[in-house]
Amino acid sequence: MNGYWNKVLHVSLGDRRTWIEEPGEAFFRRLGGGRGVIAHYLLRHVPKGADPLGPDNVLVFAPGVLTGAPVPGAGRHSVGARSPLTGAFGESESGGYWGAELKRAGWDALVVHGAASAPVYLWINDGAVELRDATPLWGKPTGEAEEAILAELGDPRVRVAQIGPAGERLVRFACIVNDLNEVAGRTGMGAVMGSKKLKAVAVRGHGAVRIADPPGLLALAKWVASTLDEKHRAYHELGTGSAMQGKNLEGGMPVLNHRLGAADTVARVDAVAVRAEVRVKMTSCYACSVRCKKVVHVEREAAAARAAEEAVYKGRTRVAVDPRGRYRVDPRHGGPEYESLAALGVNLGLDDLVAICKANELCNALGMDTISLGATLAWAMECFEKGLLTLDDTGGVPLRFHDADAVVRLVELVARREGVGDLLAEGSQRAARKIGRGSEAFLTTVKGLEMAMHDPRHMPIMRASYLLAPTGGDHMRQTGNRNGLRNQVGLCHFLAYDDDQTLAILRAVTGWDLTAEELVQTAHRGLTLARLFNLREGLTRADDRLPARFGEPLPKHAGLSREQQEQIVTDYYVEQGWDAATGVPTADTLRALGIEADAAAAV
Ligand code: SF4
Numbered sequence: 001m002n003g004y005w006n007k008v009l010h011v012s013l014g015d016r017r018t019w020i021e022e023p024g025e026a027f028f029r030r031l032g033g034g035r036g037v038i039a040h041y042l043l044r045h046v047p048k049g050a051d052p053l054g055p056d057n058v059l060v061f062a063p064g065v066l067t068g069a070p071v072p073g074a075g076r077h078s079v080g081a082r083s084p085l086t087g088a089f090g091e092s093e094s095g096g097y098w099g100a101e102l103k104r105a106g107w108d109a110l111v112v113h114g115a116a117s118a119p120v121y122l123w124i125n126d127g128a129v130e131l132r133d134a135t136p137l138w139g140k141p142t143g144e145a146e147e148a149i150l151a152e153l154g155d156p157r158v159r160v161a162q163i164g165p166a167g168e169r170l171v172r173f174a175c176i177v178n179d180l181n182e183v184a185g186r187t188g189m190g191a192v193m194g195s196k197k198l199k200a201v202a203v204r205g206h207g208a209v210r211i212a213d214p215p216g217l218l219a220l221a222k223w224v225a226s227t228l229d230e231k232h233r234a235y236h237e238l239g240t241g242s243a244m245q246g247k248n249l250e251g252g253m254p255v256l257n258h259r260l261g262a263a264d265t266v267a268r269v270d271a272v273a274v275r276a277e278v279r280v281k282m283t284s285c286y287a288c289s290v291r292c293k294k295v296v297h298v299e300r301e302a303a304a305a306r307a308a309e310e311a312v313y314k315g316r317t318r319v320a321v322d323p324r325g326r327y328r329v330d331p332r333h334g335g336p337e338y339e340s341l342a343a344l345g346v347n348l349g350l351d352d353l354v355a356i357c358k359a360n361e362l363c364n365a366l367g368m369d370t371i372s373l374g375a376t377l378a379w380a381m382e383c384f385e386k387g388l389l390t391l392d393d394t395g396g397v398p399l400r401f402h403d404a405d406a407v408v409r410l411v412e413l414v415a416r417r418e419g420v421g422d423l424l425a426e427g428s429q430r431a432a433r434k435i436g437r438g439s440e441a442f443l444t445t446v447k448g449l450e451m452a453m454h455d456p457r458h459m460p461i462m463r464a465s466y467l468l469a470p471t472g473g474d475h476m477r478q479t480g481n482r483n484g485l486r487n488q489v490g491l492c493h494f495l496a497y498d499d500d501q502t503l504a505i506l507r508a509v510t511g512w513d514l515t516a517e518e519l520v521q522t523a524h525r526g527l528t529l530a531r532l533f534n535l536r537e538g539l540t541r542a543d544d545r546l547p548a549r550f551g552e553p554l555p556k557h558a559g560l561s562r563e564q565q566e567q568i569v570t571d572y573y574v575e576q577g578w579d580a581a582t583g584v585p586t587a588d589t590l591r592a593l594g595i596e597a598d599a600a601a602a603v
Contacts, residue, residue, distance in 0.1 A: 002212040003065040003510040004028040009107050009129065011122060013196055014055060014114035018129050028108065029512055030594065032488035032522050033064025035470075035478070038080030038091055039529030041111050043601045048536055052084035052188075053170055053195040055115040061102065061161070061201065064490025068103030068209040068286070069509045071217050072224040073492035075100050075286030083187040084195075085172040085372070085427050086448035088539055089470040089530045092175070092189055093487060094161075095285040095293075096182030101159040104205025112196060121162075121200040123153065126207065134199035139165055141365040142177045143332050149202050162200035163190045164367025166415040170194050171425040173372035173450075177364055181293065181334030182285070185369035187449060187471050188427075212511025220505055224495065225289045231496040235292040239282065240338035241271030244346075251556025252458025254347040256401055257378035258444055261458065261554040265351035269341055277353055278320040280313060280331060285492065292494060294335030296357050300325050322354045327408070329357045333364035342453035343374025348381065348407055355404035359411050366415035372427060375450030377410060379428040380420075382442045389435060394420040443547045447472030447539065456550055457557040467544050467565060468572050470530035479572065484523030524576060525593045528585050531578065532595075532602040541583050544569045 006028070008021040031037050038060045050056035063077040077099025083090025102110065105126050112122075119134035132152075137145045146160045159179060167174035167190030174190030175183040184190075193199075211217055224232070234242050244266050247253050251261030267273060271294070278298055284291040297312075298320045299305040305319040312331075313319070322328075336344070336357055344363075345356040363370045377399070383389040384399035391398065397413070397420050400406065413421030423431050429448045432439045444451045449472025456462045465477040476493060477483045482502075483493055489506060491497075497505065499516060506514055534543075544565075551559040574580050577589030590599045 001025070002210045003069065004108050005103075005106050007107055008109045008111060009124070010111045010113065011129070011131075012113045013116040013120065013131070013198060016131055028065055029510075030522065030525060032485070032526070033067065033108070033490055034062050034078040034093070034488040034526065035080070035091055035484075035530060036488045036522065036526035037062040037109050038078060039089065039526060039533055040598060042080065042082060042089070042533050043529065043536075043598050045111070045113065046082055050082060052082040052087065052090070052192060055196070057082050057192055057195070059112040059189065059192050059196065059198075061110040061112075063099040063103050063108065064488055066505065066509055067490030068100040069211060069217065069505075070287050071221045071505055071509075072288040072290060073495035073497070074490060075288060076490045076492055077102065078487065079176055079184040079189045081189055081192040082537070083449075083471070084170070084191045085188040086472050088447050088472065088537060089533045090187035090189060090192070091471050091530070092184035092186040094176070094178055094182045094184040095492060096179035097286045098159045098161045098178035098182070098203065099490065100286040101203045101205050103209050104207050105203050106205065106207055110201065112198060115195060116197040119197045119199050121149065121202060122198065124201065124203045126205060137199050138168060141165065142180055142367060143330065143365055145200060146180060149200060153202060153204075155204055158202050158204045160200050160202045162367075163193045164365060164415065166367040166425075167191055167194035168199075169415070169417045169425070171368060171415060171417065172427045172430070173369040173376070174367050175369045177367055180332045181295075181364060183364065183369070185371065186474060188369075190367050211509055213508040216508035217505065220497075220501060220508065221287070221289075223501075227496075228289065232290045232292075232494075235290050235494055236282070238271040238275060239292040239294045241274065241336070241341045244270035244338070244341065247458070250458060251554055252455050254342055254453050254455055256349055257347065257382045257442060258455060258549055259382075261455065261556055263346055263349070266346060268351045269345045269353050269356055271338070271341070273353055274335060274341070278329070278357055279335060280317045280319060283334070288492070290494065294337070295331050296320075296329055296335035297331040298322050298327060298329035298354055298357060300328050304328070320354070326405070327354055327358040329354070329361045330365070333361045336360040336370075339453050340370040340374070343371045344407065347374060347378050347453065349401035350404045350407060352404035355408055358408050362408065362411040362415070366411070368411070368415055371452050372450040373411065373414060375444050376424050376428040376431065377407065379432065379439070379442050379444065380424060383435070383439045388437045388439045393423075393435065441548055444549055445473055445547055446545070447543050449473040451475070455554070455557070456546065457554050457560060463560065463565070464568050464572055466546060467569055470527065470534055479527065481520045481523045484527055485519050488522060488526050521593060525595060527576065528578070528589065528593055529595060529598055531583065531585060532599055535584060536602045541569065541581070544583065
């Protein structure tokens with residue numbers, strides 16, 4: 001066995017049982033990991049119509065066969081469950097080190113069943129598995145909770161995936177934070193974890209993932225390092241968000257709830273501004289030489305900044321000072337990626353970089369998805385602007401675009417479900433249904449998931465992704481073979497490997513005589529399994545649709561007609577081997593993908 005251990009850990013929280021499943025080589029070769037593995041377990045273990053926040057939902061942590069291999073990009077894992085935000089297939093991916101640590105501990109996946117009666121955390125120390133009391137951790141933000149767990153376990157190299165107070169309070173877009181600065185952000189997996197009263201999963205692995213062809217893999221890792229200038233320089237220097245000014249010039253920036261395509265303040269809050277104003281370093285995920293992750297550090301006053309420079313950075317780095325003395329931004333929580341700069345910044349009309357960094361830090365400390373939170377705030381602000389939400393509705397809190405300090409305050413209100421935060425913690429689609437008054441017209445959701453910050457009117461390549469991702473308004477284009485496959489095997493989408501190199505990496509790690517066609521099938525299999533789950537839960541073609549906002553034109557881009565959308569959907573159904581009218585996978589497709597048993601479980 002190379003690239004996998006043939007060991008899936010099941011944990012039943014209600015009766016504190018654990019068991020090991022050994023699903024066999026064919027399972028890992030056919031599914032790869034990630035979405036495929038998640039869909040497999042959701043179809044089998046989650047009863048149709050189960051409450052996403054009830055004990056019948058299962059929470060699956062699924063690295064892939066590449067996760068933990070010593071090659072750049074192989075630090076990803078996925079988390080999945082029935083989504084409390086959408087009711088559909090829920091899944092989100094994260095980078096960092098946690099997924100690789102789980103593999104190093106000897107596990108290919110973790111499936112969490114049931115719910116605990118009091119807060120617990122799971123401690124996985126290689127093959128030893130233990131549930132521990134998390135009552136003292138409940139209510140703590142992620143930084144404090146991680147400190148307490150590492151102190152209790154007495155090992156600073158333990159990796160922790162956890163929820164913050166937002167997950168505990170079942171905020172429907174709560175995320176799972178690992179390594180304090182990486183998140184499985186989308187579709188509310190943190191709320192599922194909170195409903196199970198599972199505060200954290202702490203992992204320590206002392207092994208190494210077995211590799212079939214170490215020299216072959218090393219050559220590919222060296223290719224990334226030796227072509228850094230040519231292939232990854234922009235990511236290495238600036239991370240995501242370096243192209244915001246270009247997007248703005250093209251009229252494709254989300255601004256004021258996707259109504260405008262540009263703002264003249266973008267240069268104050270893009271990745272170039274982050275580097276100039278608040279960044280102290282770049283870091284990486286497991287085994288990755290690209291190092292595209294920003295770390296920002298802001299102190300409230302100059303003396304604290306100087307002390308931090310001396311103590312932490314040994315005087316080699318300038319720590320920023322908030323010019324208005326309001327916010328400290330903790331570097332343990334990394335820094336804002338493009339999605340956060342846009343969702344918590346430009347789309348809310350903000351040009352206050354320190355406040356945006358603070359809102360981003362709070363999202364990682366309290367455990368919320370910046371995209372869904374930002375889009376929900378944008379929807380609420382437009383409603384407030386148009387008088388559909390009033391001060392009576394919001395408990396006296398004004399919801400105005402351009403108000404940076406209010407956004408920082410709202411992050412905390414939502415995470416703790418206080419005041420108007422309780423309404424917004426439901427996500428924009430549920431909140432719109434609750435207040436009515438025509439507010440649905442300002443939603444930017446697909447299947448209930450707030451769309452990411454790439455406007456499909458500006459970027460044709462995003463249209464199929466938003467329309468057809470099983471999770472809803474997802475921008476990662478995992479509906480395509482390339483990204484769909486990477487999602488499953490645990491490979492970062494930012495690495496410039498071409499398809500031949502991806503195939504070579506998979507062969508080097510697993511030793512399987514894989515073909516390009518087999519990899520395409522793996523991606524199709526994962527997407528079709530997720531489709532089966534959604535169909536079972538009552539989703540139909542009518543859910544493969546963009547919200548009304550994207551039928552409206554931008555100053556530089558036309559709106560997308562219903563006919564355009566229908567054509568994209570039909571073409572995709574046909575490409576996947578699903579019925580052209582309904583999107584139901586055909587019997588021939590189920591047979592070709594070898595998933596008839598999963599389809600039977602979906603009934
Ligand atoms: S490219 Fe960036 S996000 Fe991807 S694995 Fe490397 S450091 Fe992580």
